[in-house]
Amino acid sequence: MDWKPDRKAKKAIYKQLAEYIENGIADGTFPPDKPLPSERSLAKELNLNRSTVIAAYDEIESNGLIKRNRGSGTTISKDIWGITKKRIPSWNRYVEAGSFLPNLPVTQKIRKEIEEQNLINMASGELSEDLFPIKDLRNITSTRSYAGSIGYDHPQGNRILRETILKHVRDSRRIESSPGSILITSGAQQAIHLVVQCLLKPGDAVAIEEPSYHYSLPIFKSAGLRIFYLPVDNDGINPEDLISLYKKHRIRMIFLNPIFQNPSGTLLNEKRRKSILEISSEHGIPVVEDDPYSLTSFSGEQISSLKSMDVNGNVLYISSLSKIVASGLRIGWIIGPKPVIERLSDAKQQIDFGHASFNQWIANDFLESNEFKHHIKNLVVQLRKRRDQIVSSLSEFLGDQVNFLIPEGGIHIWCEIKKDFNEVQLLEESIKRGVIYVPGSTMGSKKNCVRFTFASANEENIHEGIRRFASALQVI
Ligand SMILES: Cc1ncc(COP(=O)(O)O)c(C=O)c1O
Known part of the structure; x- marks a missing residue:
């Protein structure tokens, strides 16, 4: 095989390998009637970790191009080169070619963690459900x-x-x-x-x-x-x-x-x-x-x-x-x-x-409606309580380890942490403890900052969330 991964490229090696194999399937380098090289032999030949080859095959399999069969190895899907000669486009290449950039990886990670885990959510920049005027909106939709x-x-x-x-x-x-x-x-x-x-x-x-x-x-x-x-x-x-x-x-x-x-x-x-x-x-x-x-x-x-x-x-x-x-x-x-x-x-x-x-x-x-005015009045009272809660929890659990400005409105508090820390590690440790927030660098901070949204959790959860965050900060 004359292909070699480019170890200096930004693109992960498993992605490079997946692309190489996908192209090879498309242009006939890997013929449809023969099994693809085994993970072990490919890893040896290319001097790669076997896990890299597995990740590449996983990716190609998720695109429907190959099948992994117990006993008979990895084969090219019949759908592609079968009787109908259907060819599946190389979606990965399209996905990477668009001019509209994806979200930052950490933003994608936060969204995924919130979806998949039961975390105290101090990352989403929105009101928690109990602050939405559900009853008022229901009345409107049922009568109009x-x-x-x-x-x-x-x-x-x-x-x-x-x-x-x-x-x-x-x-x-x-x-x-x-x-x-x-x-x-x-x-x-x-x-x-x-x-x-x-x-x-x-x-x-x-x-x-x-x-x-x-x-x-x-x-x-x-x-x-x-x-x-x-x-x-x-x-x-x-x-x-x-x-x-x-x-x-x-x-x-x-x-x-x-x-x-x-x-x-x-x-x-x-x-x-x-x-x-x-x-x-x-x-x-x-x-x-x-x-x-x-x-x-x-x-x-x-x-x-x-x-x-x-x-x-x-x-x-x-x-x-x-x-x-x-x-x-x-x-x-x-x-x-x-x-x-x-x-x-x-x-x-x-x-x-x-x-x-x-x-x-x-x-x-x-x-x-008049309900809108009542809603805003009530919302401001509730947000203020949550702001007070987060300020007191930050003082209780982090004391002189943080600096922050007490906001006079809005839904976020921006905290500077005095000690140096690894942002990724702190986020991981916090998620392990069941709380999530937004790391400051995603919003352009040079210093060690984090953003907590105090509208997306109730007072009890804010208190517990900051306790968990403080415990994560102690271990890094
Ligand atoms: C300053 C600012 N502008 C715009 C938005 C986008 O909000 P939406 O599109 O939900 O109105 C946000 C959301 O967090 C924001 O904080």
């Missing part, structure tokens, strides 16, 4: 007649819902706009994705906060953008940093989550908010304001959005119902200049033909 209202709708989203959201942002965020300037999206996430895809091109420089939720999104890299970072201190980003980034890299767009930022929990102070708007209008740089958390203010104070302070039309405003009603509704929105909204909704129509009408009606009826 959906006759005539669930066909394809306007690509910008249902007109009645757009008007209801405009009233909601006028009352709660002091944002004035019109139905032509808002697009309903599948959560804030889709709004960010549409902005990246439709308004920027490969090579454009963008600025994001560090740490930030946006850091965790491969959609920026998939779009070929050059990403520059604005460090977040206790009052958010520093406008001076923005000026120097702009001078060096001609920043084309700024992505900010100014209020109760994910993950740091910080609030961009008013002076800085003003000066960012000044810089934005002086240089004509659009600001994308991602604002899903502002209604959770624990003090009840209504913090002005950048959009409400923006007199020149520089801000694209994004928000959603995910963090205040239910993440599974997938209702988000973006407000901006009409031509921008029309461009984005044209793209959204190509992608999914507009948002699901059923969810839009539910969202509309809930937002319009």
Whole structure:
């Protein structure tokens, strides 16, 4: 065999071997009427571990290309070279060739662990089920007649819902706009994705906060953008940093989550908010304001959005119902200049033909109801209790081993751990003890940080979760 694995390549050796064999099956190097080399002989010939060869065969078998038979070795599936001469494409190669990048491996791991194990979940950035307004939503779905209202709708989203959201942002965020300037999206996430895809091109420089939720999104890299970072201190980003980034890299767009930022929990102070708007209008740089958390203010104070302070039309405003009603509704929105909204909704129509009408009606009826106001009041009380719980549990179990800022809203707390540790090992040890959180490096921290979401577990579980985390930290 003249093939050799490339030991310097990034791709795992078992994957290289799987690809080599798959290609060999496709081009006839491995004929259909002969068994494939045994695991042992292949390992010897290629000077590989037998487990590497087994992993390669496992992968090819999962694609349906080979069969492992007890006694007669590994053979090529009859379906491929049988009477019908069907050929199965080499799916692995397609999977790796797409230009849309996968999630970070650690993000994939966290999702899998949450699905497969019964863990105290302080990783998912959402409310726990008991905080969803299930009863209110059930009342809405059981009383409304959906006759005539669930066909394809306007690509910008249902007109009645757009008007209801405009009233909601006028009352709660002091944002004035019109139905032509808002697009309903599948959560804030889709709004960010549409902005990246439709308004920027490969090579454009963008600025994001560090740490930030946006850091965790491969959609920026998939779009070929050059990403520059604005460090977040206790009052958010520093406008001076923005000026120097702009001078060096001609920043084309700024992505900010100014209020109760994910993950740091910080609030961009008013002076800085003003000066960012000044810089934005002086240089004509659009600001994308991602604002899903502002209604959770624990003090009840209504913090002005950048959009409400923006007199020149520089801000694209994004928000959603995910963090205040239910993440599974997938209702988000973006407000901006009409031509921008029309461009984005044209793209959204190509992608999914507009948002699901059923969810839009539910969202509309809930937002319009008195129950919505009661729900938010109650939610803020509950989130505040959970915030207090996590602060007291961190003090009880970790004391002076951690630094953190007490968030005044939102659902996350960002903890700096004073000692050096191995991030992967700490996550593994924590999972072994039944708790999961988000390691800081996935959100762009250079220091030893972790993000705990305190909305996704109740007070008792928060206390137990931090106890388990502290015990994991002791052993590494
Ligand atoms: C700052 C920020 N923006 C956007 C999102 C996406 O939320 P969704 O698409 O559920 O509205 C999240 C979710 O965690 C977030 O924290």
